[in-house]
Amino acid sequence: xxxxxxxxxxxxxxxxxxxxxxxxxxxxxxxxxxxxxxxxxxxxxxxxxxxxxxxxxxxxxxxxxxxxxxxxxxxxxxxxxxxxxxxxxxxxxxxxxxxxxxxxxxxxxxxxxxxxxxxxxxxxxxxxxxxxxxxxxxxxxxxxxxxxxxxxxxxxxxxxxxxxxxxxxxxxxxxxxxxxxxxxxxxxxxxxxxxxxxxxxxxxxxxxxxxxxxxxxxxxxxx
Amino acid sequence: xxxxxxxxxxxxxxxxxxxxxxxxxxxxxxxxxxxxxxxxxxxxxxxxxxxxxxxxxxxxxxxxxxxxxxxxxxxxxxxxxxxxxxxxxxxxxxxxxxxxxxxxxxxxxxxxxxxxxxxxxxxxxxxxxxxxxxxxxxxxxxxxxxxxxxxxxxxxxxxxxxxxxxxxxxxxxxxxxxxxxxxxxxxxxxxxxxxxxxxxxxxxxxxxxxxxxxxxxxxxxxxxxxxxxxxxxxxxxxxxxxxxxxxxxxxxxxxxxxxxxxxxxxxxxxxxxxxxxxxxxxxxxxxxxxxxxxxxxxxxxxxxxxxxxxxxxxxxxxxxxxxxxxxxxxxxxxxxxxxxxxxxxxxxxxxxxxxxxxxxxxxxxxxxxxxxxxxxxxxxxxxxx
Numbered sequence: 161x162x163x164x165x166x167x168x169x170x171x172x173x174x175x176x177x178x179x180x181x182x183x184x185x186x187x188x189x190x191x192x193x194x195x196x197x198x199x200x201x202x203x204x205x206x207x208x209x210x211x212x213x214x215x216x217x218x219x220x221x222x223x224x225x226x227x228x229x230x231x232x233x234x235x236x237x238x239x240x241x242x243x244x245x246x247x248x249x250x251x252x253x254x255x256x257x258x259x260x261x262x263x264x265x266x267x268x269x270x271x272x273x274x275x276x277x278x279x280x281x282x283x284x285x286x287x288x289x290x291x292x293x294x295x296x297x298x299x300x301x302x303x304x305x306x307x308x309x310x311x312x313x314x315x316x317x318x319x320x321x322x323x324x325x326x327x328x329x330x331x332x333x334x335x336x337x338x339x340x341x342x343x344x345x346x347x348x349x350x351x352x353x354x355x356x357x358x359x360x361x362x363x364x365x366x367x368x369x370x371x372x373x374x375x376x377x378x379x380x381x382x383x
Numbered sequence: 384x385x386x387x388x389x390x391x392x393x394x395x396x397x398x399x400x401x402x403x404x405x406x407x408x409x410x411x412x413x414x415x416x417x418x419x420x421x422x423x424x425x426x427x428x429x430x431x432x433x434x435x436x437x438x439x440x441x442x443x444x445x446x447x448x449x450x451x452x453x454x455x456x457x458x459x460x461x462x463x464x465x466x467x468x469x470x471x472x473x474x475x476x477x478x479x480x481x482x483x484x485x486x487x488x489x490x491x492x493x494x495x496x497x498x499x500x501x502x503x504x505x506x507x508x509x510x511x512x513x514x515x516x517x518x519x520x521x522x523x524x525x526x527x528x529x530x531x532x533x534x535x536x537x538x539x540x541x542x543x544x545x546x547x548x549x550x551x552x553x554x555x556x557x558x559x560x561x562x563x564x565x566x567x568x569x570x571x572x573x574x575x576x577x578x579x580x581x582x583x584x585x586x587x588x589x590x591x592x593x594x595x596x597x598x599x600x601x602x603x604x605x606x607x608x609x610x611x612x613x614x615x616x617x618x619x620x621x622x623x624x625x626x627x628x629x630x631x632x633x634x635x636x637x638x639x640x641x642x643x644x645x646x647x648x649x650x651x652x653x654x655x656x657x658x659x660x661x662x663x664x665x666x667x668x669x670x671x672x673x674x675x676x677x678x679x680x681x682x683x684x685x686x687x688x689x690x691x692x693x694x695x696x697x698x699x700x701x702x703x704x705x706x707x708x709x710x711x712x713x714x715x716x717x718x719x720x721x722x723x724x725x726x727x728x729x730x731x732x733x734x735x736x737x738x739x740x741x742x743x744x745x746x747x748x749x750x751x752x753x754x755x756x757x758x759x760x761x762x763x764x765x766x767x768x
Contacts, residue, residue: 211720234722239722250717254396255389266385267723267731273385297396 195373496581499557512561519616
């Protein structure tokens, strides 16, 4: 479960300020966030993931108060419980799709890179239509395929919190629907909390809840 | 382990950059030691052979060229003297002259036309076959035989001196009768013939069809362009080989001289002190001693230059690794976002550097080992070129 209370954040230059009085996403709930660009949707996901630290307020993930944790513990929590689909995919060009999906196992101690993990990666890739492209590097994949690899990487460690930043942005309608199916299926199967930023209004009806980010007292202050 | 696997994948993906970095680092590590090994080897090779050769006679000019050619068979040759010089020193009774004609090559090996005394003087032993006996025979140095895969019973053809000169020196096919045991000296890289055979190569001596026409009156010589000139000396045609001109005028590149004693050496040197004399007598030990002193004086300068170049190259490598870190900044950011600890990220970067430097160290070790193992041959080759 994701629980934010009175969270405020400002970039050092003060040009952008974000305040979220309250936000909860229950386990198994699928929540979409919509809103104009530059309103802080990605910043919100970064705050939840502990990538960015808030100025004040409380961020709780499954009862663990993120804002009370040290950097090393925040990283461990992120590695073990959060699956993050980045807007820019953040794939490594020197690794194959398979190795990109398994990358979290290589750089964190949250899971063991065993046969089960490899099977899970292969199954996820197959469900995204990437079964025959696992040995290709990102440079040999289309934007949509790269995005699906990024999605598989986010899901491979079976996270309890799934954060997706424009996870369907570069996909055609059929693939969008398939990817959303996978995200929802994993959310339910893992009893996870899904918070997805999207500009795709056609898909909103499939979410349990849609949050218009402008309603969260977003404040933009001129420097 | 994971950091190593990822670093290897990264280096393999950027293989050109990785290879260049490893090669440059390996050279920086190896060159100072390799140059030290080669210089020490050169010093020993130069000094040992020079000290084993009491005196060398040759035309006045560069003493170094004369010694390098006569002792190490280098390509630079002083002007030849004539056989009359060898005859003259023989007549003094002060020692044994060993004439050498080093004008020709075959398969990148120098042909040394000399006398049988040379083999005794250098203590050369046969590993296969027999020694020189008749005109047209050759004995190969150990390395030449190995390189060309030749042995007794085979033949080797002297290189033409000028492909486009119809009036030039024509190749002579030499009959190989023996192979010398390895000595670790320039003798291993030479092909030995009798000095008369070398004069046949130069065209002074030759063999051809009979120019006496059975139909012609006795004593009439009927020579024409169609007369067949032999390019190999065989038992069937050896009797037709003959020399033109006065043997005293035949060319000799240098003459090694083995004096009977120190007094004989001094006397002979005294006879050639006149700077107007076109022939000089030199003591190889002195010439090579000067050369080695110069080399080691220059080496100090080379060491300084090497240090500067090495420092610059190391800085370039450090810059390349730093730029690589910059290029991988996005990956490190991703690793951070996925929850990697600081230590893990540091290991990811360190693994790349460690693999690069370890590879360079290993290659430089192999280079040094190769040079140390084959140092004698490399030195001999360097001295001959």
